[in-house]
Amino acid sequence: MNATRLAILGILIPAFLGGAFMYYNLVYAGYGELTQEEVGEIQLISIVTGEAEPMMLDNVKAIDTIEDGVRLSGAISFRVCFDAPQSLAMLSETYVIMDEPVPLTAPSWFECFDAQEIGKALEDGEAIAFMSEENISYGVDRVVAVLPDGRGFVWHQLNACGEAVFAGDNTPEDCPEPPEDF
Template sequence: MNATRIAIVAILGSAVLFGGLMYYQLVYAGYVELTSAEVGEIQLISFVSGESEAILSENVKAIDSLVDGVRLSSSVSYRACFETPQSQAMLMETYVIIDDAVPWTAPSWFGCFDAREIGKALEDGDAIAFMSQENITFGVDRVVAVMPDGRGFVWHQPNPCGEAVFSGDPTPDGCPDLPEDF
């Protein structure tokens, strides 16, 4: 009876230990905070040129799972927060707006990015989402949302090409060719 209890305690203890380790890996070790040089400029796609152009931004904070060129987890792990003095009205007149933006949650310790708040603001029409870069990696777009108070948020989300491929379906018409290393 005593050996059975020891075995049960050992099994439960190792499950708790490895569960805690897995949680740490997913929430903390899987992300790194990026420097402003690593983030670069916040960009939106212009109506006129069709190219990404830098907008004014300050107080940029970002995280990703890309460390020294090696992706530790998925290509949708990028999140950033910033402030811009540019008004929503000016941005709407100049840059491509998207309607299907859905922010993905960030780790709780990255407090400036609240996906629920951003999502609700997008649904209510308070925030406006813009295309920053299509196919930043195959099937994943970079999206920027700007609030009326000038707070901005950046994330990666799958586009229709990526959703099809990730689901195992054929790519829709107009998608770029799949990279060989995909």
């Protein structure tokens, strides 16, 4: 083997290993499955009272990047799949519907959460998304979507305040003041 081939291998092998390491970290490392107790109460905001009310959930599956109570990445890594015993009609008449929900993709191994399917159902008007909790962490809202067959999904997405802060723009006037450690 000549020096040129060794130099090429000296570049390609670490590049391949580095790429594999980054892929693993993005898709697998840090994510952990959560129990229903770890997920806690998923709430929806009542149209009548404006107060959050707990939602009944069955067959909960969830993931997040929290380990021993410490968040390993941003707040938008939270994903939940569940079955809703309530009808979509009852939910839509009782709770605040969210404007512009955008389901974020989950790791491919978390098969119950298909962001494309959820997004298409929301666009087609088959599914309905509800505001669960505003500013669960600064600039991030919790969203709940339910399909007509009773499958439900929860994710976190940036709100207008979060989008402005992360883009480096001035926040809209109605945004709360960002925390000092933000």
